[in-house]
Amino acid sequence: MTITKIKHLTLNSMCRYRGSGKLNRKIDVYSFGIILLELITGQPAMKEVSFGIKIKLLDWVNPKLNNGDIEAIVDQRLEGHYNRSSAWKLVEIAMSCTQPTAIQRPDISEVLTELKDRWSLEITHERSESSMRRSSDNSSSDMSSLNPSHFDSSSSVPHAQ
Secondary structure, eight states: OOHHHHHHHHHHHHHHHHHHHHHHHHHHHHHHHHHHHHHOOOOOOOEEEEEEEEEEEEHHHHHHHTTTTTHHHOOOGGGGOOOOOHHHHHHHHHHHTTSSSSSSSHHHHHHHHHHHHHHHHHHHHHHHHHHHHHHHHHHHHHTTTTGGGOOOSOOOOOOOO
């Protein structure tokens, strides 16, 4: 099949989709799911695994997902510094967006709501962790000032006579 034929078939398909209204929301949701997976995994949508053999991101994620291995899915460059619950939720959202048939995919408004909810939980979690760290740092610095090793024994301290 020549490139011209492929382009012609693609354009015809796009025109049919556009005319039927199918090439908009549900296709966009699928694309968004793939982009979300790219962000989560740090992997491209299509990756060459060996000479000329390519694998789709979904085909790479699915076995790991079936094994419950979120650590193998999330971008290794994060070195484990992420909220596992949020990672699972983001993968779940991405996978719902990439369902094989359009009717199975959520509307983008549903996806947005889920992402906002997860973001809100993350912000709340980070704030509570941050305030706990500050509280812990303050109490440890208060305690460190009481540590006898911090006093200089050579300083002149008045003695009662």
